[in-house]
Amino acid sequence: MENFQMIPSLLSSEMGHTRLFAHFSGTDDDHHEMKEEEPKFDLHMGNSNNNFGNESGTSFGSERNSKKRPSTKEGKNKVKRHKFAFQTRSQVDVLDDGYRWRKYGQKTVKNSKFPRSYYKCTYQGCNVKKQIQRLCMDEGVVVTTYEGMHTHSIEKANENFDHILKRMQNSYTTAL
């Protein structure tokens, strides 16, 4: 688990169907370990015209840096990454945000009956990662966690996500 700290300021950012609930900002030194429960707001406005499935409640979640694997040999730089998580009510696990993702792993997590999937952006030089997991208590909700910023632009724009992504970028820049 990580520490989730939600920033209320983002709670009001809503775009037509999707909403950001909270944004986690963490620094890498991780001093804040206030991890409560993740913001599980569900507001599903029950639309059905989203690109993703049909729902749309999204909530924002966390950000934190993770000390990466020093690899086997160069272990010195603890990369502080920004994580941005949000929950979405959707039937589909992988939301099409306009980027191309390559799945590189899947793990079962202890608290969830559903596995978590790990994706990486396939654009060369772009190390953005994201992980997707479904809430065990509410299998209609998927939690998507983005890590890092894209170094390129979106290939195929997604109306809904474009807004979310912008929000994320703003948070990143303001956080830095």
Added chain:
DNA sequence: CGTATTTGACCAGCGC
């Protein structure tokens, strides 16, 4: 045939 996914192994961090 090239690229994406699957899946177990591997590794690092943390708690006990």
Added chain:
DNA sequence: GCGCTGGTCAAATACG
């Protein structure tokens, strides 16, 4: 220090 848990790698496989 050991074992559990989560994150990544990589080989094999699936898919177009």
